[in-house]
Every structure is written in structure tokens, then in C-alpha cells.
Amino acid sequence: MLICTKCQSSLRNGHIPRLALANNLYRGQLPTEFADLTWVEEMTCAIYRTTAHVTRLFHSSDLSTPQVLYGNTCAHNMNIISTASVLPRTPSDINDALSVIFIGNQKFDVHRLQAMFRVRKRKICEFLLFLKHHNKIYQNININLSLLAYFPDDDILPGLAERVIEHE
Secondary structure (H helix, E strand, O other), rough: OOOHHHHHHHHHHHOOOOOHHHOOOOOOOOOOOHHOOOHHHHHHHHOOEEEEEEEEEEEEEOOOOOOOOOEEEEEEEEEEEEEEOEEEHHHHHHHOOOOOOEEEEOOOHHHHHHHHEEEEEHHHHHHHHHHHHHHHHHHEEEHHHHHHHHHHEEEEOOOHHHHHHOOO
16 A cells, blocks of 8 residues: 555554544535535635646537537646645636647537536535535635635636637
């Protein structure tokens, strides 16, 4: 089993590592009101970010479903771990770790990304307040609710359109 040096040191000294699940950090089941959080909304509320995401999309080759998109998202480890001291993260901060590559011969409509890159200001706010009150890692995080002004009530992540690379 691979164990990082910080955790290994804690274990050798008879302590539970600070970020171990056994240290009451298991996320467990979230309340039902958060069951529909998108991964972008979760990234917005994350203290730690260690990956960059590349999404590759292409149109269906089936002529009966021309509006259907297929694709995948790959998460790539970053050399630098981004640690937030203020949440929520801004749209530009999230966009710095996203790329969308569209492969097709048609002009791409960025609003078709809403299902995958949807953000809702109210959900972000409620989730941050929940985390602040129920997760000890978030207890000392500064939550700046004025940053929510950068997010739509219910739409795609602002600035995402500029992150789409079109390729034929």
C-alpha cells in the first residue's frame, strides 16, 4: 500500500493522519437536497484542487440523433495543488482547470453544455453553508458570499465558452 510521507509519519508516531477518513472526515451520505450537485458546483466549493479536466465531445454519427453529444472527461494530476482560503472559487479559477474540445464539422452551441457544466448560485451557497457547519475542515474557511455574484442563477459556468476548442 502506498502512503504519503506525512501520513506515514503520523502513523509511526501513533496518530491518525489529519486528513484520514478515520479522522471523522468521511463525507458519507449528503442530504437529499445535494444529490443533484454537479461536479462543477462541487469544484466551486472545494478547498483542495489537484486535477485539471479535459472534456472531449463529438456529435452523434447517427443521422436520426444529430443533436446528441458523446464524449468523455479525463482528470489529469497537476504539479501544483490549489488550496483555497476563501470560497466559493471564482468562475475564472474553475475555468483555469477546464478545457473542452469539440470535434465536429458543425458550429458548436456552447449552451448544449449546460447538463455537464451547470452551475446554480443557490446550490453553491447552500452547499458551502452546509459544509461550513458540518465539516470541520471548512470551519475556518472564509466564505465570501459576494463572490456568488459571478455565478448565474442557473446556467453554464461563466467563461466556459472561451474554453471551448473546436476541431474538425
